Amino acid sequence: MPSLTPAATQRLWSELVQRRRLRPSAAGDCMPLRAVLYAATDWLRLATKLAATASPCAQYSISVPPLAADKTQLRSDQAWRIRALGPAFHALAEINVTGWSSWVATTGNSWYAAGVEARRRMAAAGYDVAAGDTWALNELSSAVRQGVGSARANMRAFLHGLHDADGVLPSARGTVFVVGIAQTTADLSVYQARLQDWYEDGPFWDDLSRYASDWSQELYGDVRAYAVAGVPREARRDSLNEYLQHQTALARSAPAASEAARAFLAAAYSPLANAAWQYDAFFGWTSVPAELMQDYVSAQTYALRSAGNSRFGFAWAPRNLAGMPAGDFTAQTDALLVRLAAALADSGEAPEAACGSTWCNRALEGALPTAAWQTFAAWKPSMLAFTSPAQTLSPGVPSAAVTVELRTSSGYAYTAGLPVAVELSSSSPTGAFSTEPGGPWTPRLAAPIASGESVASFHFRDTGSGSVTITAAAAGKTAATQTVTVAAPPADTTPPETTLDSAPAGTIASSAASISFSASEVGSRFECSLDGAPFAACTSPATLSGLANGAHAFEVRAVDAAGNIDTTPARASWLVETSVPLPTPPPTSVGRAGGSGPDLLVQASVSPAAPAIGATATYLISIRNLGGSASRAVVTVRLPSQVVLATSRTDRGPGCTGTTTLTCDLDSLAENLVATVRIQAVVRSPGTLTLTATASAQPADVQPANDTATVVTLVGSPEPRRPAAAMSPALRVVGATPAVVVTRRGATAEVAVRFWVSKAARLQARVTPLRSTVALALLPGTTFAGRRSTTVRSAATTAVSRRGTYALGARLRAGRLIRGRSYLVRLTAVDGGGRRRSLTIRVRA
Structure with a gap:
């Protein structure tokens, strides 16, 4: 509602409008202020109280919320009432992102079109851009800060439409409210890392410079971190500013890649401090007596003026959390508004005047200071870290999956907003990378960490030997290195296998033959023997001629580069039967009339x-x-x-x-x-x-x-048996259908599967989307063949010493498993000889 005290507000408003006495002072009379105030309700009472004690050097912009039933519909009959308080007072039309999200989804229109339509509705509701009114976007969410999905691109288009309007209405820059983070957050490393990543998105900040006049960062503080007994006023001021000014402090220490963000924040930063009373959540923590809240508002104004801010404001949202009698609550919120207006006006003469002679000194039992926000005084680059253990490889043999993780400067893993372009390189001229164990291979590889993911995985191989350093680097991030050992190949004591590719067999009617053969090892030479003769050097194909009628045997053996000789030569045998000259005809048989008998x-x-x-x-x-x-x-x-x-x-x-x-x-x-x-x-x-x-x-x-x-x-000796070829380990799923079970428990989900492996092996397990090899993060508590992880990993690894049945219990973030979609559990077993076997199991979330 416009006012929690409608009659009293109307009387004061009418009196002020009659006077029309407010005018901006000449430059130099006092410190200028562009005050942007957010009102969740009670906006007209807020405006009239400010106008009653207005600073002659200040401009006041007060937001008006849209209709609760349809947040795309703006309130009419309100903007003119705020403007009527004088030329220093302006109405801000709250453009609610949630409401306009539904409009985009329902109509199928673009976000740019949504911004244009919102400007039309502003004009229809009586907002006058020429008179100083404008729009206030409420609000940029944490998804925009993180850069997840299309959230950031959508808001850029929305702001563009709000600025441009329809070509008939004038263009207008406006205010952007930005979601904040609790002042008492213990670990700020992830927040700082995401803020730094955001600052490096130059195109976003270039757009903000064109479309927005005020960056109204929500800084809803906690009185328990302010009202510490025994702390002097100046120390309280400095502690408040560590929180209130943290975004600009970080921007000042940013590298050149963040220049667009630094320039915009220097011009448009407008901290939105906390006058919302009484709250134990949402608007910080202000569940304190009214007198202490007045003290807190005065101290925030003192801190902001001391930091040189010419743009700042407060959030106003009165709430009777304590269940006070209505009259008491009205009187105390009136007193709070009077104190806020006086602090803003008086501090125009000097920052400390916001405290007067009695404020900025109250204490709250149990209050404790926080020094966590001092971290924003320095830029702390995020880093990359290898999470898979260092491996020892054989020359030319691909590694198991190698994973690199995105971490904060303090080593805490976090997910990427915009994709992080990770470039992989090695110190070896013969080293190569691939996203798949089968290649293709390249000396340098781009392996991005996708939006919403924290890891990238790849494979490495090297045809040389020795210690190799692999490096993962990304712009603006501290690079990671890991040493891979490529073992020198063992002495070759294994003889090659010889194979006959073509050879005569059975009975042939030719005294010549051609025999082709090959070896299992590249670079082998051959030795041949015909009909038991000593072995001698030969090449394929071997051409034989002048063979006598009768049985013949040919043997060939391969000799590899290390001098190993095949002890079981390949053998071919056949019978030559060419035309036999007819002997002298025998005497004619006397038992037949005129003919000869058979011979x-x-x-x-x-x-x-x-x-x-x-x-x-x-x-x-x-x-x-x-x-x-x-x-x-x-x-x-x-x-x-x-x-x-x-x-x-x-x-x-x-x-x-x-x-x-x-x-x-x-x-x-x-x-x-x-x-x-x-x-x-x-x-x-x-x-x-x-x-x-x-x-x-x-x-x-x-x-x-x-x-x-x-x-x-x-009869010769028995043919020696050739040793059986070594077999890769076997993997198979164990159990009745369904073999894989997905169980959700709150924010986590567990994928459980039982499997059997045929021999001792090193095991790896990953969970990926159906059409991607990028692994989902496995949370602490993941169990794999009896081993429990204590950190976030992209892959679970362990080793088993014998064949048997084992289990995987993969714990994942429930939000990463979309109901109804399919995912893959990827199991890999590698035995001591480097032979591997993979098993892929499909599971539906």
């Missing part, structure tokens, strides 16, 4: 030439008919006693029967045709292996001497 030539070979126990021996038996046609051809094969039949196959006839002695029916065999029998058998015991194959034909073979072939070979 079956049997040949046999085995591969490999020296099979080992457990190996498979492949026998190839060919039956060529050198004579006349055979209506039926059969070959009988006696296997060695040391083998067990695996398979048999013929390329003609119904095939073979039997296990130790095979009878293979080849059906008919015309002149010059060749039939082939392929037998595979597994060697079970050592000794001399003898296979005999004998052919028979119908009609009878005319040349029985070449009907039998024998293959004899020795």
Whole structure:
């Protein structure tokens, strides 16, 4: 309401308007003052009391709140009443940010359009910019100070619209009320860090210089930090100014990057002191007797005038917290307004005149001074700090995630407002960084700390060895360094593996062959052996020619750069069977009219030439008919006693029967045709292996001497087993669905998951948004495989000494987990050999 005492205010107002006697004094008569006063209610009583004892050198601007039901609607019939008190009195239209936020959301209009519309409504409500009225934005929130999301950009656009109006109304600079912080805050390091980051946002302050005339910082003090018994008036003044002047004190010590903020605050800083009585919250702490409140208002005015402020004001919001009788409360708030008006007027002659002869000396039992605000006398850059432990790496092997954190000058972690551009570099010419363990890699990397986050993570690798210093730096921040040890590679005692890429097999009809091969280690050379000859240097592909008919074996082994020789050479075996010249035709059979009988030539070979126990021996038996046609051809094969039949196959006839002695029916065999029998058998015991194959034909073979072939070979030692490849640790989730549980408890949330790891390993756990690798901060109390953290971390790390089931209980800020959105729990296990395995688990908040 305009006044808590409507009748008395109307009488005083009418009297003052009739006089119209207030005029600004000539320069030099007294100290000028531009007083900006915020009134949550009772604005007309405030204005009339000030006008009754006005300073001739002061200009008074009093804010008028919008309608409570719709805070975009301004009160009419009020601005002219304030202006009527004289040319030194002006109305401020309170432009409520909360109300206009709803207007933007509802209409879909821009914030600039909201500012333009607010100016139209000001004019319609009777505010006269030409007569000195203007707007007062209430208020810039802590989100604007922090730079979170679009809060700062929105307010810049809103102020722009308020200044410009619609092109018909005149442009006008106005007042900006700014949310403050309690005077008794114990740790101011985060507040100072955010204020310093804000000062370095040059474009914001350039806009404020164009659009705003008064930066009305809310400084709602605490009487308990002022009214300390035994403290002289001058010491109280200085202590008050440490709080009231902290923003300009910090700006004066700021680096060049904050020049735009320093210049604006030097011209527009207007501290908004505390005359709001009686409060135990919201407006500081003023739950004290009325006489002590009068003393406190007088002392604040004395302090502000002593600091040379020509712009300042007070917040007025009377509240009967003590439940006093209405008449008493009215009388005491009247007395407080009279004291405020007198302090403002009298201090124009000299700062100490604000105290008169009886004020600025009252004490409150239990009051204690605070020296915390002295910190703003010096600029204290924020710093970067590595939060992941220093790592020891193998050359060329990527590190586990390395995290760097944004901290205040005292080492307390805080979240970035605007993104912090962190640049990573190293002291090694072969060092490189990447945001992912798989690359791409670069010698320098930009890894920003995103708005609302406190950490950035990355990976490092180095192909060299030794101690490497990695540095994380950002403009205006103290850089962080960490030493990474890249261990020299151990002596190479591991032989390479040799692989045949292509080689002949089975039976070929050529006396030449080409064999290609490769090694598991780059830079290896090769040695080859044919048919048991000594190994000699060779290259891939190896070209062989002039091979005789029969079985052949080729071996190749790789030799790496360290001289390690593959002890299990790669081996190829095959049978060469080129065209055999026909022998002299045998005598003509006398049992057939005018024709010759069949003549079956049997040949046999085995591969490999020296099979080992457990190996498979492949026998190839060919039956060529050198004579006349055979209506039926059969070959009988006696296997060695040391083998067990695996398979048999013929390329003609119904095939073979039997296990130790095979009878293979080849059906008919015309002149010059060749039939082939392929037998595979597994060697079970050592000794001399003898296979005999004998052919028979119908009609009878005319040349029985070449009907039998024998293959004899020795059983070699068993093939050595190649060592099994080392396996990466295995990870899997344990438990019934859902395997991951999210529990909210007040301001925190816990993500719980049980998992199994197959071997001893170093473990890491992070929680990230679904489509981002930037980790959410894990709060103290996070447990991981039995280990509990005591500080804020971006990743939980621990080590387990054996396989088993373990648990993760990740504690996060509940506000960082948006209900309904998906997040990822990222688990990584790395064994002692550097082999890693990752497991990603999706969880819905």
